[in-house]
Amino acid sequence: MKIMVNGEAQQMQGRTLADLLIELGHGDAKLATAVNEDFVPAAARADCVLEPGDRVEILSARQGG
Amino acid sequence: MPVFYGTDLSSRMMLGTAQYPSPSILAQAFRRSGAGIATVSIRREAGGDRAGADFWDLIRDLGVAVLPNTAGCHSVREAVTTAHMARELFDTRWIKLEVIGHADTLQPDPFGLVEAAQILTEDGFQVFPYCTEDLVLCDRLLDVGCQVLMPWGAPIGTGRGLNNVYGLRSLRAHFPDVPMVIDAGLGLPSQAAQAMEMGFDAVLLNTAVAKAGDPAAMAEAFALAVQAGALARDADPMEPRDMAAPSTPLLGQAVLS
Numbered sequence: 001m002k003i004m005v006n007g008e009a010q011q012m013q014g015r016t017l018a019d020l021l022i023e024l025g026h027g028d029a030k031l032a033t034a035v036n037e038d039f040v041p042a043a044a045r046a047d048c049v050l051e052p053g054d055r056v057e058i059l060s061a062r063q064g065g
Numbered sequence: 066m067p068v069f070y071g072t073d074l075s076s077r078m079m080l081g082t083a084q085y086p087s088p089s090i091l092a093q094a095f096r097r098s099g100a101g102i103a104t105v106s107i108r109r110e111a112g113g114d115r116a117g118a119d120f121w122d123l124i125r126d127l128g129v130a131v132l133p134n135t136a137g138c139h140s141v142r143e144a145v146t147t148a149h150m151a152r153e154l155f156d157t158r159w160i161k162l163e164v165i166g167h168a169d170t171l172q173p174d175p176f177g178l179v180e181a182a183q184i185l186t187e188d189g190f191q192v193f194p195y196c197t198e199d200l201v202l203c204d205r206l207l208d209v210g211c212q213v214l215m216p217w218g219a220p221i222g223t224g225r226g227l228n229n230v231y232g233l234r235s236l237r238a239h240f241p242d243v244p245m246v247i248d249a250g251l252g253l254p255s256q257a258a259q260a261m262e263m264g265f266d267a268v269l270l271n272t273a274v275a276k277a278g279d280p281a282a283m284a285e286a287f288a289l290a291v292q293a294g295a296l297a298r299d300a301d302p303m304e305p306r307d308m309a310a311p312s313t314p315l316l317g318q319a320v321l322s
Contacts, residue, residue: 006109006110006111007109026110029110029117029118030117030118030121030154031110031117031154032107032150032151032153032154033150034146034150037142037143037146038146039146039149039150039153041149041153042153057109058109058110059107059108059109059110059150059154060107060108060110060116060117060118060120060121060154061105061106061107061117061120061121061124061154061155062105062106062107062108062116062117062120063081063082063083063084063085063105063106063120064081064082064083064104064105064106064133064134064136065081065082065083065084065104065106065134065136065221065249065271065272
């Protein structure tokens with residue numbers, strides 16, 4: 001199905017947010033996730049079933065002031 | 066030294082981690098500043114990108130406490146979601162709460178700030194609100210559970226120093242026991258010394274250090290100024306006066322005219 005990941009269209013094979021992270025090669029990287037502007041904790045990713053058109057944000061630590 | 070949410074600080078210097086010429090210069094600046102707290106952000110990660118992991122390693126090696134921010138958020142919802150993501154990522158209840166209200170000045174949105182601070186405090190966060198020096202706003206932030214205030218000196222990145230000395234002095238006097246950090250707008254060490262002399266507890270810097278020609282040297286210069294200002298504050302400075310008052314005794318002066 002087609003979803004949006006960090007603002008860009010993305011095809012995915014799996015069904016859940018956890019599946020998506022594996023497909024994108026993130027493995028066990030330290031990341032934070034949100035779906036449709038709502039925070040999804042790491043522990044809830046395997047149960048977070050994505051729907052076509054969902055907006056996923058995948059964020060990591062960066063420089064900040 | 067100030068105490069933030071029960072945590073004793075070892076330094077009055079807080080330093081941002083953005084805009085340095087290189088990671089090694091960032092690390093040098095931290096060492097010479099003696100800063101005990103580093104501000105960080107969260108941003109989008111590209112597939113297979115190691116930028117997040119590399120930055121994480123750098124921060125861990127600094128050995129300082131981490132204060133994640135919600136920089137760039139213009140709505141309450143955006144700020145609250147970002148705070149939750151940051152809490153999980155950095156494993157801390159601390160959040161530097163930014164809800165920006167104006168794109169040109171990056172002035173905090175006081176209405177959104179209070180609303181977001183209340184939501185996050187109720188969710189167990191320890192909120193460090195980036196705010197203006199407005200007394201009523203700061204009172205509301207304290208009402209909803211903030212135990213630290215971070216009024217701006219001037220808009221972010223301007224280096225203009227303490228724009229409203231009267232307002233900041235008034236804020237300090239009204240809430241003498243609340244830890245307060247001058248966050249944003251400082252450009253020179255003398256401005257940081259002034260903030261300390263006025264009784265503020267710490268300063269949070271980024272651009273002034275990172276964009277200096279020699280960031281590590283500037284970091285040390287700020288640290289010395291902060292130390293001098295805090296020492297002067299504790300030494301109870303004299304009151305200024307309008308008329309001159311001779312410091313050398315008049316008694317015993319020869320009559321030579």
